[in-house]
Amino acid sequence: MRKLYLLTLLLAISLVEVKAQKVEIPIDTSVTTQHSVNINGKSIDYTAETGMMPLWNDDGEPTASLFYTYYTRNGVKNNENRPLVISFNGGPGSASVWMHIAYTGPRVLKIDDEGFPVQPYGIKENPNSILDVADIVYVNPVNTGYSRPIPDAEGKVDRKKFFGVQADITYLAEWLNTFVTRKNRWLSPKYLIGESYGTTRVSGLALELQNSQWMYLNGVILVSPTEIGLDREGPVEIANRLPYFAAAAWYHKVLPSELQNKDLDELLPEVENYAINELLPVLVKGGFTDESKKEEVAEKMAYYSGIKKEVIMQNNLEVPFRYFWKDLLREKEGYTVGRLDSRYRGLDSKESGDSPDYNAELTSWLHSFTPAINYYLREELKFKTDLKYFMFGPVHPWDRSGNNTGENLRQAMAQNANLxxxxxxxxxxxxxxxxxxxxxxxxxxxxxxxxxxxSFKGYRSGHMMYLRSEDLKKANDDVREFIKNSLPGADAAKY
Structure with a gap:
């Protein structure tokens, strides 16, 4: 009886211990593996370093641990001439997964040529990766991927230090200083690439790195950029919608035959010209526009957008995006089109309504990205942790005040003639x-x-234009060419 009592007591104690356990946040650790990839017909050997690196406060204490994956080409004798590309995704709150395993990295998703998920899920070699010309580090800001804040002695986290336009830029610049120092990359040409909200991030970082860390860049690549703090509200924003409407309508073959038979490269300049030179002046006049002119403009907008003239008139020439996604294929097929990529179609419970039930493209992407990144990091790169990989992490509320990132990028370019x-x-x-x-x-x-x-480069796909096989090659080639053309030469940087 006594033995049974002792066994029961020990079991109870062990259960208490299990309940008291917490998932450990690795603060400063890394795993290194060796790989090879065939890029443009040439075999490239490379090292993948995956790990967590701390962010330090002024007292030398860690306040966060950031997850990163760092790819370096083997056999490079002197990395002072070897470019380093620092890659961020957006959200805010999105992990650096999308460009990592679908765009510039040495491995990409197993998806079809147009970017749709196929099963079984997985990854494959990326024959278009930029690893032949540059080393790459994919950085996950706090609460994305495996990155986490480190609570203070009282178990609290000061969210204001991480979750806002300015806070995000400030702490990431500090972390990059540590990373570049540890990896001995101060002499290397450096590039920032950001996608979506990541373009806000890297636009601000360009100036922050120069002015606070004295780290100068050779290039910034903005993939599917946000407004980066540049004002465009009112008539400009409304007029700017029309070329996108035309592109999506062209893709789904709902334009009049004379437009549908044109190539996109011929159609879009025509619509852009109309939006700037004819539509915008009418929108500026607002309710004081002559009614006959308003009718004329609505007719032309319908011609270019695939949306009925009556609907455009009912919306005072301002058709909401969400209504466009719902309405474009309503009568033709009864499907919705995607927000981030309007090539994708969605299926709502009702054809009626003024907005889609869900984002068709995002559900498709999460379908293929989530299992792939969790498998890849653990099984191929050998980084193992019980932390949950946040595809989209808890970063809200996000302080969007003081967004001057576009002006910051302009100033960084003005100060740095090599940027x-x-x-x-x-x-x-x-x-x-x-x-x-x-x-x-x-x-x-x-x-x-x-x-x-x-410079500007356009592609026949959506927000993640690299998911389409043809654009994956073209976009990587454009990045490769951009890097080669912006490498430092013998001439001094001056005006």
Whole structure:
């Protein structure tokens, strides 16, 4: 009886201990593995380092541990001439998974040529990776991927230090200083690449790294950029929608035959010209526009967008994005189209309504990305932890005040004559439209003196334009060319 009592007591104690356990946050650790990949017909041997690196406060104490994956090409004798690309995704709150295993990294998802998930899930070699010309580090900000804040002595986390436009930029610059120092990359040419909200992040980081860390860059790549703090509210924002509407309508073959028979490269400049030179002046006049002119404009908008003239008139020439996604295929097929990539179709419970039930493209992407990244990190890169991998982590509320990141990028370019910027956008992206990206490029430098250092590349896909096989190659080639053209030469950097 006594033995039974002791066994019961020991079991109870062990259960209490299990309940008291917490998942350990690795603060400073890494795992290194060796691999090879065939890029453009040439075998490249490389090292993958996956780990957690601390963010230090002014007292030398860790306040967060950031998860990263760092790829370096083997056999490079002197890395002072070897470019380093620092990669961020967006959200805010999104892990650095999308570009990591679908765009620039040495492994990509097993998806079909248009970007749709296939089963069984998995990854394969990326023959288009930029690892042949540059080393790459994929950084996960706090509460994305495995990155986590470190609670203070009282078990509390000061969220204001991490979750906001300025806080995000400030602490990531500090962390990058540690990373570049540890990896001995101060002499290397450096590039930032950010996607979606990541473009806000890297635009701000360009100036923060220069002015607070004295770290100068050679290039910034903005993939599917946000507004980066540049004003476009009102008539400009409304007019800027039309070229995207036309692109999505063209893809789904709902335009009049004379437009449908044109190539996208011929159609879009025509719509852009109309939006700037004819639609915008009418929108500026608002309710004082002559009714016959308003009717004329609505007719033309219907012609270019695939949306009925009556609907456009009912919305005072301002058709909401969500209504467009719901209505474009309502009568033709009864499907909705995706927000981030309007090539994807969704199925709602009812054909009626003014917005889709869900984002068709995002559910498709999570379908293929989530199992792939969890498998890849654990089984191929050998990084093992019980922490949950946050595809989208808890970072809200996010302080969006004081977003001057576009101006910060302009100032960084002005201060650094060696800094070039390239913008990449998908024509079928309805969240951060390609024409808004062009508008940002035009507005970034009002002086016009740096326009030869700004470039735009468009692709026949959506927000993650690299998911389409043809654009994966084209977009990586564009990045590769951008890096080669912006490498330092023998001439001094001066105006």
């Amino acid at each position: 070039d910027v390239m913008i990449q956008s998908g024509y079928f992206d309805g969240a951060t439209t390609y024409f808004n990206a062009k508008y940002s490029m035009w507005q970034l430098d009002p002086s016009g003196k740096m326009k030869d250092r700004l």
